[in-house]
Amino acid sequence: MADSSAPNVPSWVDVGTPDLADATRFYTTLFGWAARVSPQPEAGGYTIFTKDEKVVAGAGPPFSEAQRPAWATYVTTDNAHDAARRVEAAGGTVLMPPFDVLDQGRMAVFTDPAGAPISVWQPIEMGGAELFNVPGALCWNELTTRDPEGAKAFYGAVFGWGVKDNAFGPVTYTEWLLNGRSVAGMMPMAGEQWPPDMPPHWMVYFAVNDCDATAARAAELGGTVSVAPTDIPQGRIAVLTDPQGAVFSVIRMAQT
Known part of the structure; x- marks a missing residue:
């Protein structure tokens, strides 16, 4: 990001x-x-x-x-x-x-x-996060939606975002662009892995050194591993739920 x-x-x-x-x-x-x-x-x-x-x-x-x-x-x-x-x-x-x-x-x-x-x-006094893209910090924000075309029109009008579509098998993943730079992403909620009662939402990703160890530690601390550690082209990710029910993701970025 x-x-x-x-x-x-x-x-x-x-x-x-x-x-x-x-x-x-x-x-x-x-x-x-x-x-x-x-x-x-x-x-x-x-x-x-x-x-x-x-x-x-x-x-x-x-x-x-x-x-x-x-x-x-x-x-x-x-x-x-x-x-x-x-x-x-x-x-x-x-x-x-x-x-x-x-x-x-x-x-x-x-x-x-x-x-x-x-x-x-x-x-005004508080500008936002001061650290990004390193272990323990925010590294990505991702919209998951059943209406990607509608989202493109909406976020383009509100924030001036452009899009770059990337084909990953049957799924088209979209990067949101601002002045040619990738600032966020969008995943279509298509397929059986998305429960019909799951609402559209913005997912947050935090970078970690070890995705598997972080997922295991989250479970030890009372959280839930909602999606087990999985390899993707960008690295290794897991979706976790904290003890109160808030969902977030972690990723060990691929080495470049």
Whole structure:
């Protein structure tokens, strides 16, 4: 991914979870992260995770009791209100209109026309993650959807993304491009491996040194190995679920 907090690039992820203490235990042990809890009462215990003293991800309470535990992808924007207008014009839904997050920035939460949630972040004091593409840090964001053609139109209109389609057997994998650089991906939800009740979503990937060892450790810590370690051209991946039910992926990048 593009390791940048430039506009229209995914640059932050956080997990919404009903048990911040246990989520912190799980992720700090799994990835070797340190945790810093916001001292401001109105932050609700929002926690910043760091790796080698650099910010890598966050964790916070759910916005409502109905919200399922999940990792969220944030795309940097110059103006959250303008982004919200583009979302509505392109057929998406504004779930949470732009609002200030203390003095750190402004965010908004949307769904694309197929229902996948996506957030934007307009930075003020906090720019986003500071470390990418190394073990223990975010390395990829990927939309999984049953409507890839609709997604191409929507995300192109909202973020100005172009596309590069890559054929992998019967599946066409799409890279999202910004100014010719790959910034994220898209996987079509086609085939029996996708349960019909699984909603479209944005998956987050963290780089690791050893995919198999990380998957085994996640299970020891109370998580679940949802998809066992598997080789792909880009490396070796596994899909994991934390003890609260939030799903994420890990990848040992192929040596180049």
